[in-house]
Each structure stands twice: as C-alpha cells, then as structure tokens.
Amino acid sequence: MNKKKKKAQLPFRLNILFFVVFLLFSVLILQLGVVQILNGEDFQEEIDRTIQDTTKIPVPRGKIVDRNHNVIVDNKPLYSITYTPAKGVQADDRLDVATKLSEYISMYDESNKEDVLETITERDKKEYWYLNNQEEADSRLSEEEAAQMEPADQYNTILERITEEEISDFSEQDLEIILIKKELDKAYSLTPQTVKNENVTPKEYAQVAEHLDELPGINATTDWNRSYPFNNTLRNIVGTITSEEQGILAEKEDYYLTRGYSRNDRVGRSGLEEQYENLLRGRKEQIEHTTNKNGKVIDSEVVVEGERGKDLVLTIDMELQERVDEIVQKELETAIQKHPGQQRYLEDALAVVIDPQTGELLAVSGQHYDREEGEFTDAALKTLYDQHRPGSAIKGATVLAGYESGVISPGQTFYDAPIKIKDTEPKASHRNLGLVNDYDALKYSSNVYMFYIAMRIGGHYNHQSNDPLSFTGDPFQEMRNYFRQFGLGSRTGIDFPYEATGYVGEKTAGQLLDFAIGQYDTYTTMQLAQYVATIANDGYRVQPHFLKEVREPTSYDDKLGSVYKRNNTEVLNKVQMDQSYVERVQEGFRQVFQESGGTAASYFADKDYNPAGKTGTAENEVYEDGKLLAETENLTLVGYAPYDEPEVAFAVVVPNNGRVNGRHPINHLIGEGILDTYFELKEERDQQNQSDDNDDSKEEEE
C-alpha cells in the first residue's frame, strides 16, 4: 500500500516540476517577444546611430603691439605635419602611415642625425620588428604560456624573445619609419598631434600635401612660434607661453580643461601672456566628424569657424622704453665703474614711467648687473616684485597726513634741530635747517618736520629734550591708512599676474618716526609711481595698466583690426583730503625741482618742461646669512611734468648704493634722462607729424 502511495505521488510531483519548467520557458518566450519584437527597432536604431566627434584645430595666438602699433610679439609661421587618428586606429594602421610618410619627410638632417637616432630605444625597434613579423613572433609564445598571462604580459614576453640580432641591422629607411611611428603613437584619437614642425622644408610640405589621400589622419598645416622683433626689450613683462609638450599648466589643469583646452595646448605661462590668455588664445576651429559604426569617418564639417586670438595694444611706448632702458643701463654702469669697490652691492636700477592721468604705463624698465657674468640683464619685473625703503620720496604723503589729521595746518612751522628722545641717539635732518614751514620741509627735505607730524599724530605734543615717546591711539595704523590712499602699502591694481605690496614693519613707537621719513615700510617702484601720479593727478589714484585696447584679429599682416575693447582709465580712489592740501604738496614738489636750494633743483631748475617731484635717500643694510655685510643707501626719485598739466610721471629706485663721496647721482640722472627723453620724443613726433601734414597738404595742392 505504501508502495502504491509512493508511486502515485512521484508522477504528481514530476508534473509539478514540468509545470514549473513550462512556466519558466513561457517567460523566456514572452521576454524574447518584448526584446525582439517590441523593442527590436530601438536596438536596430541604436546600432545604426552614427557617432559625432569633434576635432579642435588650434589657431594662432593674438599679437601684441605697443601704443604706436609697433609689433612687440608676433607669430612666426612654421610648416607642420600633424597626425589626427580616427577612433579605433591600431598599431598596424599607424605603421602603414609611418611607412608611407617616410617616403616624403625626413625626421633628421646631417647635423642632428646621431642625436635623433639615439632617441630610438630597443623597445621601439622590437615593436617595429614585431609588427613586421607578427606571426613569427607570436609563435614564440606557446598557448599554454599565453593562457596563464594577461594580454600585456603576453606582449612583453614576446618582445623579450626577440633577439638582438633580429633588431640589429635596420636600414636607415627602417629607422626613419620607427622615428615617425614614435610620434604617431603619441596621438590621442581625434586630437591633432605634431609629427614634425621643425625644419620642415617647402618640398616636404608640398609632397605631404599632395599625398594626403593616401595618408589617413595626416595633415600638412602651419604651426606658429612666438617671435620678438624688439628682442629682449620688455620680454619678462610680456612673459612666455608653454610648448606643446608642456601643454596646459598642471596646477590649473581643471581651469583649462573646463574651458575647452586640449592637454597639449600652448598657454600663457607668465606675464601679460598669462594675464590676457583669454583674449590671446582665440577660438579653435571645430570640425565635426561623423563616424559610422565601423569607426570610419564618413563626413567632416566645420561647425565653428576658427578665429585667431585677439591682438593686444599696450600702453607702452617701445621707442621710449628702449631709450629708458638705455639710460637706466648707462647710468647704472657709470655708477658702478666710478667706484667699483664701494659700489660692490649696487646691482639694480629700476624705473617706471606712467601717464598720471590715465594710469597708462609708458615704460617699465629694470636693469640688473650680473657681477659673475659681467653683463646687464633686463629686470623690468623687479619694478613689481622687489620692494625697497624709499626714503624722503614719500614725504609728500606724510605732510598730507599731517594736514588731514589736523595736527598741522598749511603754513605750519617747526624749528628743525636734532630731537633727543630718551635712550636713543638724537634724530636730525641731513643738516640743521632752522625754522621751516611746510614748503621748506619738502624743498629741503626736513626730517625733523616729519618727526613732529608723526609725534603729533601719536598725541605727543610739546616734546622736551630727552622725553620718552608716549603715544596714544594707533598712530601707525592712522598714518598707514593715509599712505594707502596713495598706493603706498596697498595693491596698485596693475593688470599683471603678480605684484608685491611691500613689507609692513612691527608697530614699535620709535619706528613711527622712521616710518614718517620712508625709513621703515618698503614699497615697490610701481607703488611709488602710483603715489607720485596720485599727487600729480590732484589726489585721484588711477590703476596702472599695460593694456590700452584689444583689437579684433585681421588677416592682414600689417594692419590691426577694429577695436574690440578699450581699457579705460580706472580711478581706484580719490584721496580723502582737501584739494588745497594736495595743491600745497604739489607746490612743495615744484620747489624741490625748480627753486634754488631744492634738493633736485641743480638737475631740473633750467628745464622748460616745468617739472616737480621729490628726492629720497634711505639707509639700507645688506645682510648675508643674517650677518651685516654693509651699510648702503637706496637712492630714489619721484616726479612729474609739466607741473600744471601733468602728462608724465615717474619713479626711480636704485637700491644699495655705497656711501662714498662724489657718488654718481644716479637717481637724479635717470629721472632727468626720462623726462628729457619723453619731451624730446614728443617734439620729434610733433615735427614729424607737422611735416607729414605739410607733405599731405602740398600733395593736395598739387
């Protein structure tokens, strides 16, 4: 009976199993119907869909010209052979291209043959041999071995088994192919890679261009190199761009990639090339390739027209720049040669020439004497990067701080005699000047006058000999706030990737007096230029700038396009001081340059361009490894002209002059040279224009 029961239940349960199988198979058929009949067309469309890819072709960078449209940075065209692989291109395909291309171009000439051939590695040769003898090479790895290796290991093992002899006697033709293939191998798909752009002969260029149809991916184009018609003049302000190998700057990789750059794009690395990268880069030509499912390009269409970078017109006057460079270098050389021993720490001379009303930089000059090499190098960057104690040149700001804080009033007099403060040496002017008013204080450069202003700002009135200094409030902060309104101790706002803003010292009471005469905080030459320009410009502080305007690119070599953007004068702030106070300082500055007894009068009194300004001498110490080497002096000069309608202002800084009698007055001579040159050049150009006008009118008459 049990047996029967068992027998009865087995078929029943088998039928249940069968039913389950039936259900599962029904689900299969159902899902097949969904995938193949319901969604089948979608899948077919997915397969047929062609792939669109875009190639970006670099365009030349914009040019840079000076205010008179003299070209400072140009593009020199270079013939260039490039390779842009399609998607899915294999090593075999690249070998084919390299083999054909080797018939038309040569990767070396007789002069660099050995160097170039040395770049071929053993692996390059083996890979070449492998591609040419693939079956033979593959047979050296048994299937059992292959089964136990990753594909990459298989390949490496095969390469290892290629013998020295097999790769030892390649012909020159073979080596040429290897060299070309090395370049092709570097290319990313759909991105152009330069195969050769140095010394491409017109013949090579023409031959490749003729045979493009049998060289898939190869193109004969032109590449560009930067060229500098003025050679080294202003080079370190203009800056540099990266090479194709360096590509975009690694530290700002994301920045560039999100803005559509390719990794091998050349970008501005320093100076104005970096500052104005966005304008100079231009717009790449974009070609859209339509690829079918086999990876074959079936159509190419330009979707974005390329446009080379915009041209920059700088505020710099290259003719003036060259002459100022010459003056700075000549005076520095003279100063050093006159006292080679005493002047052994003198090595830099810096000058900035600016239009005080607009902030346009007319010339930015720096010369550095390299004692080891015995030669002068351009160091214009030091006007922005190096900071020095300016000495009395900043007294205009101290006097204005005195007026505005109310501690002195116009015409205020002090008796200039050494001041004795408890526990310090007496503090004096360069000589005892007796009773001086504010004009005299600037004209004769009274230190004591400035000390009284500083002490009063600190609440220290009626100083008796040997009193200690006792200040109330924060006089340092108060004075620095006034100074900053002139750009002393603040950013000048210049259109450059970097500027120093000067060193700010600790607030110790005794140092306030030094601060008031420019013996404490340090400033850059650019800051001093902005300071004097602000005084010349009736208290309006304008942003110094290199960029005058941006021009649209043109296809003509010798013409500039229409104006894309003008860089207008930007007033950063107006000094919060009474207009009459600023005028008093202007008058004081005029007396320094023009009235007999003024500290710069012997150089400027007889000039007809009506100059004004302030001299400065600051004590400075040269240290090396924390050890005092020498006591030197920074010589400075700031000024502008004409006094009533200023059109040019300048700042000169010559750090670390030796203390020696009969020292070359380098600051005065550079300042004089700058103003003389500026007005000479102006006159020359006026005459030139007049004669041009005359010629024109004559022509018209005829």
Added chain:
Amino acid sequence: MNDKQPNSSIDYTLVFILLLLGIVSVFTLYTLEPVLPAKYDNSNFAFQQIIWYIVGGIVIVVTMLIDYDRFHQITWFLYGVGILLLLLLFLGIPAQYVVEANGAVSWFSIPVLGTIQPAEFMKVFLIITIAHLIVRHHAKFVQREIKHDLWLFTKIMLVAIPPMGLIAVQPDLGGLLVLIAITGSMILVSGIRWRILFGLTLLSVLFVGALIATYYLFPGPIATFLEESIFKHVSSRFIGWLNPEQNADSGYQLILAMMAIGSGQLFGKGITDMEVYVPERHTDMIFTAISEQFGFIGASVVVTLFFLLIYRLIHIALLSNDQYGSYLVTGIIGMFAYQIFQNIGMSIQLLPITGLPLPFLSYGGSSTLTYMLAIGIVLNVHSRTRQYMFE
C-alpha cells in the same frame, strides 16, 4: 531473474532532438567563424564541436553499457572524485595545472586533454549521489514519519553543501545555482511531505527577503561588506543587471547581448549578417548569435526544441517504474532546465549574467561531455524500463 528487460532499447525521439540541437550548434559555430576576435583565428570551433559530439556519442554508448542500477556501487567513489578535484582546485594543487581565468579558479589545464572544469562533472555526480540517498532511505524507512523526512532532507543537504561551497569560492555563481536547482528538483520528487517542503520554501524566502531588506536598510555597511568579500563578484553582477547603462563595466556585456538579440527582430538579419560584437559568443553567448541571425522565430524554435527535450525527459522519468531511474532523470531535468533558463534569461535581462554554457549549443569540451553523460544516463534508464503489460 532480471526483472528489467530492455524493451525498445533506445529512445529515438530523444536522440533525434539531440541531433537537431547538434546541427544548430555546429551550424551556428560555423556562421560565427568570421566575426570572432582575432585571437581565435586559428580555431575551428564548428569542426571541434563535431569532434566533441562524436566523443560525446561514445560516452553515451559507454554509459549505456552498464546497468544504471550498478551506479549504486560506485556512487561514493564518483562523489569522492568530484569533491577531490574541487578541493584540489581550491587548494591550487598541482599549481602548474590550475588555471585562473575571468577572475575565477575553475579549470585544470592538462596537456593533450586541454582544459577540464570539475564543476561540470560534479553536477552529474551529485545527481547520482542524491538519487542513491533517496532510494536507500526509502528502502530503510518503509513506514515514514516526519522525523524520517527531516533526516532525509538533512542527508541530502549534507552531500549537496560541500560541492556547492567549493564551487561558490571559485567563484562560479552559475555552477552554484545549477547545483541548487538540481538539489531542489530532487528534493521536490523525493517524497518529503508537502508541509515540510512549504516550510522550507517559506524559510528560504524569508531568509532571502531578510537579506534584501538589510541591504536596503543599511546600504552603506552592506555595500562595503559586499565590496570587500568574495560576494563582490556576485553583487557587481546584480548591479550590472539592474542598471546596465550606469554600470558600464559589469553591464557592458548585457547591453551588447540585448542589442544583438533585439536587433534580430522578428525574422532576423539573415545567415552570417551579424552587426554587434558580443564577447564569448561561441560559448556562453551563443544564443545571441542565433537570435540576431534568425530573429524571434529562430530563437523561439530553439527554445521550443529545448522544451521538447525537457518534455521528453519528464516523459522518461514518468515512464520509469523504478524510483532510482526517476530520481536520476529528475536531477538531470533540473540541471538542464535551469541552465537553459539561466543562459537565455541572462542575455535578455531576466537574470543577472553568470558564466554558464547553453547545453548542447555552446562550444566546450567539459560541458558537452557532461551533458552527453547525462543523456547517456537518461537513455540507460529508458532502455531498462520494463513495460508492464497490464498497467
């Protein structure tokens, strides 16, 4: 004295279905020849498959020579050999013959013979062992009580779990699932009471449900655990299955398979007109080649052919009046049915992708021989079924 006389000796219907499947297999492999990757340039899979079918035929004949009743005597020997081979793989001995491929240690590579996958043979050995267990159990406990049923279940699990564990750690998810399908279908017909079966089903449903719930409740720690354990392989398959577009690495094969099958549409693209590249197309993904060339109609014909195969096996199991024979055939039904469902289902997004060949169609030595061995057993059972005159 032998009460089992061979009657019609051979089930020609089954042989005929097998022949049709062989033709489909060889033909499909032949049409695949031009579209396979270059590394297979030196292989001729269609021809090699014919050889395997011939060798398989010999295996069938050899299997049929011995009365399947004799299998009782070598049950534990076969089981032991299977476990030993899996254990050697697990331990990596002998090192020079153990092969790792696609991230799993599932093969011995033996000179001359080629690669051998012990998990394949283990499937049949497990069927034989479980069938033996059930028959011996029923002979011993004629008057069955609940505790006897539970004891039978325990014994089945004791023999099934070791090979499952050894295959799971390879890791070979497909192989593991086949063993589960085999064990499940044999437990179903073993005569264990329904209420125990329902109870067990309920338990396993609850267990799986709890697993899924934990995953959704604590996605962070569970995901980390999955990432760092051997289940990484399993979880990536599931993720790729649920979201192929977002998980391009694990979902890539599925997208290609779906594209190939789907674009075949109703009538297919025609012989050799394949446009989609699918990896492993001559082995696990052979169904995509049939579907792309012959469309829904061709695919349905193949599914129907498999259904007829299962139907025929059920028929033989029912026909057999010997429990042992029925249990053997049931295990084989479980094996085939699950493998067919899994292999086709995974290429049309019904199930996650696992490495499992499609029986009789996919190219492969170990698998083809295993299936032939199974068919040999089925034919053996059929040929020794005595027909009662008055039943």
